[in-house]
Amino acid sequence: MTRKKNPIFTKGQISHAWLSNILSESVTIRQIQPLAAGYVSDVYRIHLQATDLANKTTSVIVKTASLEPAKRMIASQFKSYQREYQFYRDIAPELDLSTPECYYKHFHEQPLSFCLVLEDVSSADRYPDTRASAQTIDETIVKQMAGLHQSHWNLPSGLPTFIDNLDQIGASYRAVFDRHKSIAHGCLGDFAWEVVRDYIHHGFKVQQPYPSTLIHVDIKPDNFSLKNDLTLFDWGDYCFGPPTFDLANFMINTPNSHQACQRHDLHLMAIYHKTLLELGVLNYSLREFHQDFQDILPLLAFTPLALINAAPGTSKTDKLRRILQQLGQMIEWHC
Secondary structure (H helix, E strand, C coil): CCCCCCCCCCHHHCCHHHHHHHHCCCEEEEEEEEECCCCCEEEEEEEEEECCCCCCEEEEEEEEECCCHHHHHHHHHHCHHHHHHHHHHHHHHHCCCECCCEEEEEEECCCCEEEEEEECCCCCCCCCCCHHHHHHHHHHHHHHHHHHHHCCCCCCCCCCEHHHHHHHHHHHHHHHHHHCHHHHHHHHCHHHHHHHHHHHHHCCCCCCCCCCEEECCCCCHHHEECCCCCEECCCCCCEEECHHHHHHHHHHHCCCHHHCCHHHHHHHHHHHHHHHHHCCCCCCCHHHHHHHHHHHHHHHHHHHHHHHHHCCCCCCHHHHHHHHHHHHHHHHHHC
16 A cells, blocks of 8 residues: 655654554564665665564665765766656566565655665575575576566667666766776776777767667676565666666676686576577577677776775775676677
């Protein structure tokens, strides 16, 4: 049931009564745990105890518009809050892919306000730490990803589109790349660095006639659990665009990615394309798919470089460098 409630924007406004009304059961807040997961949102895990069952404890995730001006500016630039609100309102109910249950959603553009209360799926199995144990899981995730893409394959484009994303980052990619030339060169390697530099110099190639479908944009272990084979969350960047972006982004963001090999990449790509065929996508040849995958790779340097620029010297820097190293390896293999 949809309920009209006053939106909340800071953890100080989260109350027992408010959550009890949303969840349709009497709950007591045991702990409000800030999470560092959100780049543009303030995210909290709310640990709860149901008062009618003393031993029953649970938790929910609350996402609100960030109080930090820099994060709010980025969110406004990419319409991240509006996107995620619209995803849970319009798209999630129709997907076969598992997404967190959304108990409450609110968005208002002026003045900017945003709030989601979501199912906490963190207790489900997480992505493993070792490559050996991840082989079968990678295959399952890639199959689920193909199913997500097939569900909206070349349907009339909704908004936002991937071209909107490119319009936003196009002007800044060169500046971000130039600011971090030494990091980019050191992580990517000579060949991949030249490929990315030439890509920026000649402009973005991601446009029709590439296939367009619903893509998550940020599929990585931080944004999914293995509940129901794959449960994807953090939909603030979703758009309609090239499916190879999701696949390549997943492949460069998996743990221990420096141990990945070309054979593993090609295996996952083959499974993805075979699954598309089995689901009825018959007008996308293997040659076209490989070309699209190759074309998208240089764009993937933008996010790790931009995040290094936004938070130099943080604990996430090493992880971002490893992502760039894996990207450099993939460019050498596929370009």
